[in-house]
Amino acid sequence: MAVRQAPLYVGAMPTNTQVRLVSRPTGFPDASNFEIVRDAPLPEVKDGEVLVRNQFLSLDPYMRGRMNEGRSYAPPVALGDVMVGGTAGEVVLSKTPAFAVGDKVVGALGWQEYGVANGGALTKVDGGLPLSVYLGVVGMPGVTAYIGLYDIGEPKEGETVVVSAAAGAVGSVVGQLAKIRGCRAVGIAGGRDKCDYVVRELGFDACIDHRSPDFTSELRAATRDGVDVSFENVGGPVMDAVLAQLNPFARVPLCGLVSQYNATEPYALKNVAALLWKRVKLQGFIVSDRMDRWPRALADLAKWVAEGKIRYRETVAHGLTNAPEAFFGMLRGANLGKQIVKLV
């Protein structure tokens, strides 16, 4: 058994900083829902396990759902538990031959400085890309875009793909994947700056500001040939507006409803009849249901990032104690590209 000791243990035993969920929000969450614990003991590392010092924490919209009680696609975070989340970091202690101290790994160790996982729950990353990229464009959000667009959306060359939250971690990849497939890519984002970024830097054909008073007519003008794939991240009135533009046999990969996650009354969808008349396929999906597709998706994404065919940006918060504020900002759409927290 390869047990290797990290420098960490040479001096004083470090403690673990954690962000725990302590109450469930009604509507928009706030700081009182979280407790920051600075002196938690380091977890014990059993045979087969690995201790990781997290360098980056991913913040993602799905986390809002985990704060709720009740049914969702995954159990809620229990009160008192560390918030769940994707992480990238460095192995500091290994009790499995599969990992050595110093290895860079991606996992789901949550909102904390140190985490322990079975070796099988960690992925070693050694591509030439910056570590944080494996939480974004070459990680869960990138694979979400890939599977949702290519497997559910099935876009064909020359078709029009619309994606909401187009400046976000998933949406920004969706539009670029659409361009790689030879489609017209139209983004929807909140604000002029995001739209400029989406068109000028990411190469979308158009991007519509959903805050514009002329949103509906601008969307119509940008999708004169109708919409063949609507990659839905947002829900609400923006979703209704896009449904009105769908072509017959359009596909709607339903990836998120971020406009609804903090709503106490859900937005009720008006254009249901369009799904019938236009014979639309609308399909909810979660990237973790399709693990068989990850290797191919990650390989393609890494290649396209390396070739410059997919560009990305990150919005970086510094220090774990700032994670709650950064999370609230992401839920409000304050981020451009992937929202991460840099821990060290």
Added chain:
Amino acid sequence: MAVRQAPLYVGAMPTNTQVRLVSRPTGFPDASNFEIVRDAPLPEVKDGEVLVRNQFLSLDPYMRGRMNEGRSYAPPVALGDVMVGGTAGEVVLSKTPAFAVGDKVVGALGWQEYGVANGGALTKVDGGLPLSVYLGVVGMPGVTAYIGLYDIGEPKEGETVVVSAAAGAVGSVVGQLAKIRGCRAVGIAGGRDKCDYVVRELGFDACIDHRSPDFTSELRAATRDGVDVSFENVGGPVMDAVLAQLNPFARVPLCGLVSQYNATEPYALKNVAALLWKRVKLQGFIVSDRMDRWPRALADLAKWVAEGKIRYRETVAHGLTNAPEAFFGMLRGANLGKQIVKLV
């Protein structure tokens, strides 16, 4: 060229009774939207065409959509034109060798006593079943049930299938097809009598009256293991109630929204988030998009009807002039099973 003369032409030239659309309804249609014309001339029959005396006219919910102006999956009926509709009748004059006088044929000749069609648009029926059946369980509604349930719903043995408008032409077949596949079949219908028919005569496992004050709790009780396939014919609050019961990876063949066809304000759907959390596939479809599946579907349906595995009833109106009233009744759900009009 086989030209055969029907007895019809021996005496006085008959005239054609027709029901024409003369105005477009706002909300629920009424008699003023139709004009009954009793003395229209018989249409000319060109080479390759066939003159048919219609014996049965099919009345179907989709016809309400054709009365509207504007976009749908098919162009509207023009004002002044004969209403569209499926028909079954007898060839009285043929200018194609493919049909002989006396042949029983199914086509889409509309709300009129006589119609002309190219031979390619007619299907000769010579099974041992009553002619009207080819407008119902072994016709378009039956194939709709077959394709929607089997191809889009993809039910597996032991799963639970829910179907709304369960006593109607399509719904009654859906539940019986579910039973043939080894599923639990739960119907939703309007009124105690319809529910009794669905359970006792058609063999569904349960049927819930959507007019019951306890509808939601009764639906929950009848679907304790959740719902794997929801065959949607109705829309509105009934659809929302079923969405709340869906299991992960459920399928929703979206066949109709009959509760909405006369609505001036569409019902807005609340449980959209369930489609995401539960990774549901919801797919609108129209039976005419999948003509390749008709031969197999019709063969199976005819066999199962002959074997008594699929039972059916018809609600029959007598005389073409009563077609509008029968149509309004069908839109209100007054029919049990297939609504037809017997013309002669």
